[in-house]
Amino acid sequence: MDSSVHVPATASSARPALARRAARHRLLVALAVVAGALPPLVGNGYFYDVAILVAFNAVVCVGLNLLIGYAGQVSLGHAGFYGLGGYGTALLASKYAWPSLLALGAAAAAVALIAFVVARPILKLRGHYLAMATLGLGIIVSIVLATEDRITGGPDGMQVPPLAVAGVAVSGELAWYAIAVGTLLAAVWIASNLVASPAGRALRALHTSEVAAQVAGIDVARYKLLAFVLSAALAALAGGLAAFHAGFVTPATASFLRSIEFVTMVVFGGMASTAGAIVGAAVLTLLPQVLTALRDYETIVFGAILVATMIFLPRGIVPALARLARGTRWMR
Amino acid sequence: MTARMFASAIVLSISCAATAALAQAPIKVGAFLSITGPAAFLGDPEQKTLEMYVERINASGGVAGRKLELVVYDDAGDAEKARTFARRLLEQDKVDVLVGGSTTGTTMAAVPLAEQAQTPFISLAGAVGIVEPVKKWVFKTPHTDRMACEKVFADMRARKLVKVAIISGTGGFDKSMRGECLKVAGNFGVEVVADESYGAADTDMSAQLTKIRGNAAVQAVLNAGFGQGPAIVTRNYRQLGLAMPLYQSHGVASAEYVKLAGSAAEGVRLPAAALLVADILPDTDKQKPVVVAYKHDYEARYKSEVSAFGGHAYDGLMLAVDAMKRAGGADKAKVRDALEATRGYVGTGGVVNMTATDHMGLDETAFRMLEVKNGAWVLVR
Numbered sequence: 001m002d003s004s005v006h007v008p009a010t011a012s013s014a015r016p017a018l019a020r021r022a023a024r025h026r027l028l029v030a031l032a033v034v035a036g037a038l039p040p041l042v043g044n045g046y047f048y049d050v051a052i053l054v055a056f057n058a059v060v061c062v063g064l065n066l067l068i069g070y071a072g073q074v075s076l077g078h079a080g081f082y083g084l085g086g087y088g089t090a091l092l093a094s095k096y097a098w099p100s101l102l103a104l105g106a107a108a109a110a111v112a113l114i115a116f117v118v119a120r121p122i123l124k125l126r127g128h129y130l131a132m133a134t135l136g137l138g139i140i141v142s143i144v145l146a147t148e149d150r151i152t153g154g155p156d157g158m159q160v161p162p163l164a165v166a167g168v169a170v171s172g173e174l175a176w177y178a179i180a181v182g183t184l185l186a187a188v189w190i191a192s193n194l195v196a197s198p199a200g201r202a203l204r205a206l207h208t209s210e211v212a213a214q215v216a217g218i219d220v221a222r223y224k225l226l227a228f229v230l231s232a233a234l235a236a237l238a239g240g241l242a243a244f245h246a247g248f249v250t251p252a253t254a255s256f257l258r259s260i261e262f263v264t265m266v267v268f269g270g271m272a273s274t275a276g277a278i279v280g281a282a283v284l285t286l287l288p289q290v291l292t293a294l295r296d297y298e299t300i301v302f303g304a305i306l307v308a309t310m311i312f313l314p315r316g317i318v319p320a321l322a323r324l325a326r327g328t329r330w331m332r
Numbered sequence: 333m334t335a336r337m338f339a340s341a342i343v344l345s346i347s348c349a350a351t352a353a354l355a356q357a358p359i360k361v362g363a364f365l366s367i368t369g370p371a372a373f374l375g376d377p378e379q380k381t382l383e384m385y386v387e388r389i390n391a392s393g394g395v396a397g398r399k400l401e402l403v404v405y406d407d408a409g410d411a412e413k414a415r416t417f418a419r420r421l422l423e424q425d426k427v428d429v430l431v432g433g434s435t436t437g438t439t440m441a442a443v444p445l446a447e448q449a450q451t452p453f454i455s456l457a458g459a460v461g462i463v464e465p466v467k468k469w470v471f472k473t474p475h476t477d478r479m480a481c482e483k484v485f486a487d488m489r490a491r492k493l494v495k496v497a498i499i500s501g502t503g504g505f506d507k508s509m510r511g512e513c514l515k516v517a518g519n520f521g522v523e524v525v526a527d528e529s530y531g532a533a534d535t536d537m538s539a540q541l542t543k544i545r546g547n548a549a550v551q552a553v554l555n556a557g558f559g560q561g562p563a564i565v566t567r568n569y570r571q572l573g574l575a576m577p578l579y580q581s582h583g584v585a586s587a588e589y590v591k592l593a594g595s596a597a598e599g600v601r602l603p604a605a606a607l608l609v610a611d612i613l614p615d616t617d618k619q620k621p622v623v624v625a626y627k628h629d630y631e632a633r634y635k636s637e638v639s640a641f642g643g644h645a646y647d648g649l650m651l652a653v654d655a656m657k658r659a660g661g662a663d664k665a666k667v668r669d670a671l672e673a674t675r676g677y678v679g680t681g682g683v684v685n686m687t688a689t690d691h692m693g694l695d696e697t698a699f700r701m702l703e704v705k706n707g708a709w710v711l712v713r
Contacts, residue, residue, distance in 0.1 A: 044423040049416050147502055149511070155504030156459055157411060157437040242412060247444055250411040250437035257369070258410075288413075289420070292405055299368065 024196045027275050028188055035181040039174065048173035052245060054285045055180035056238045061265045061277035062187045063234030068263065069271035070195060071227040072207030073123065074131045077138025078235050078262050083254020084111050084141055085236025086243035087152055090160040093244075100163045100244065108236040115232030116225070123224045138259045145251040157250030160243045176245055183241060184278070187234055191274050194230070203227060204272070268309060270316025279318050358401035359394075359662045361386065361652065362427030364417040364442065365456075366434035369408035374434040377642030378456055379404055380634055382431065385649050395656050403427060407438050414438035415445065422449040428662035431648040433457050434641070443470055452655070452668045454648040456641070459508065463691040471671055471691045473647040473681055474640075475605065475698045480582045481513035483603035483699040484554055485520035487712070493552035493577060497526035497544045499537070499565060505558035505583050513556060525549045530561060537561070538568045545574055552576050558583035563592035570596035577601065582699065585609070586637070590704055601712065603699040607643045607680040609709055623680050643680030650679060
């Protein structure tokens with residue numbers, strides 16, 4: 001497990017800087033090509049809707065992957081940040097009539113601040129205790145959203161005004177698709193730059209061994225904090241956009257099950273791989289849509305696919321495929 | 333010549349077949365329900381009811397000469413998923429009518445889509461906000477919490493109980509009902525003098541009830557609750573020796589509540605939909621044949637007690653079918669107009685009279701006031 005984390009790092013550092021930069025943005029380019037090629041292929045609004053949902057989930061997963069895959073810190077409460085982002089944006093945009101983008105930015109910034117404040121005590125914990133603390137955080141958020149009904153509308157949720165950019169309301173699926181994909185590309189760009197920077201190497205080092213990283217002079221607490229706050233902000237951003245897109249938010253967006261879903265997406269796609277996070281988000285968002293044909297057996301088959309993947313591809317889909325490709329020297 | 337005749341014969345037969353197929357194409361009923369997840373207690377009986385009655389309607393020849401085809405998706409109570417599935421039903425499956433939205437959240441997420449697609453949408457969720465303000469294409473079947481509050485307060489006024497304490501849980505049902513009750517109490521000359529709450533998983537409400545007991549002004553207590561909380565409140569109520577009348581909500585109108593609360597439930601009153609007291613309704617009651625038939629059909633097939641939620645789905649489907657029959661097909665605009673023109677439809681939830689300003693069409697007669705006597709529900713006259 002540990003050695004696998006090192007292999008790509010050493011391999012890439014041996015390559016010249018230019019090739020490394022090209023490799024870093026390969027994913028970005030591939031993603032842009034796929035996203036650009038999609039519109040003519042998708043038939044109607046429903047497909048756009050699913051594609052948009054995939055992009056929003058992928059934004060959360062790209063952020064969460066920085067925390068789980070690179071910094072090695074498990075969070076079972078990210079739906080809490082996602083939900084806070086959604087509600088924060090909704091409240092600012094409706095009750096206080098803030099401009100959409102300002103509301104979105106302010107909500108994401110506020111969530112980042114909350115994450116920053118709670119991260120200090122939480123990130124002192126390790127392993128199961130850390131997971132428990134984030135779990136508790138997520139559950140507290142969903143309870144507050146469900147019970148503070150004067151502010152949040154309670155379990156019935158609240159309406160969100162449409163997203164307006166410079167006074168013009170965003171409408172039409174293509175516009176939303178462009179926004180969702182644009183946000184995802186930005187998130188990937190941030191993540192891949194971070195991963196390739198000294199901060200990324202520090203994160204990987206502390207994932208492998210916190211003690212060793214500390215001995216090597218890495219400010220462990222600071223880098224963990226960075227990953228936590230960044231992933232929370234991305235989750236809040238995706239949550240806010242999703243709220244605008246759906247026109248409605250309910251406390252279910254912040255539920256514990258949602259948090260588990262996000263973690264599953266990251267693990268399923270492959271930890272410590274930004275492409276993996278996106279693939280995981282895509283597969284786990286699309287699968288329930290495809291499996292509806294199975295009616296009553298949907299949940300069983302869904303579970304079986306997850307279990308089988310984890311047994312046979314324990315590193316997740318993308319790392320397993322990449323390894324296969326390296327084996328056949330197809331990628332180089 | 334012969335070849336040409338042969339060809340035209342083929343073309344003719346194909347076009348005939350196509351026309352026949354078009355006439356035979358089923359009417360699509362799309363449903364997105366919360367079949368799994370925290371709201372499964374709503375979606376599960378709704379799905380079962382829809383499946384059972386679509387089968388029955390098809391067995392008896394369908395609607396306007398066409399069979400019904402039911403397309404059901406499970407949104408797990410998640411508004412985002414509900415929105416995606418509603419979109420899928422409207423744009424991919426091209427359904428003729430939408431039934432569903434088990435919860436207010438999932439319904440509200442789909443409302444803009446149904447309005448945009450100009451497709452009749454019958455919601456199975458409770459909140460008044462779904463049909464107020466009126467939306468052109470959106471209807472709903474369940475009675476509202478506000479109507480339950482009104483029924484309770486009207487009964488209190490008749491008994492000259494005007495100073496009331498409300499005790500409620502923190503669940504969605506409880507909060508929604510408490511809010512509506514606080515809003516309408518004034519209309520009945522009823523004053524809420526105490527307002528207590530308890531957690532969804534609490535096992536003892538003595539503290540809250542002791543506080544109410546200490547308030548000398550309280551003449552009656554209303555427990556706006558759902559689940560096991562109300563049974564505990566009832567038991568604690570008697571243990572503490574509170575003597576003023578206790579009212580429960582329509583959320584606990586079941587044999588289960590009386591069983592859980594035991595002898596403490598004696599004298600408790602609550603408003604209930606006719607479906608839950610099907611067997612004790614007088615024979616003169618208009619709703620009796622409908623609710624007895626539904627209750628027995630459902631319980632015979634699924635071997636579990638009927639719930640009001642399945643009844644909402646029954647009403648949703650039957651209202652749509654009724655409208656399609658009157659519209660002579662599944663044309664969306666005509667079905668919508670027919671739905672709005674529904675008069676005197678007798679369902680499990682009550683007698684429905686829709687108008688252009690009322691897309692629910694129920695009045696307070698949808699509720700019956702019940703009282704527990706000798707361990708069983710009896711109708712209060």
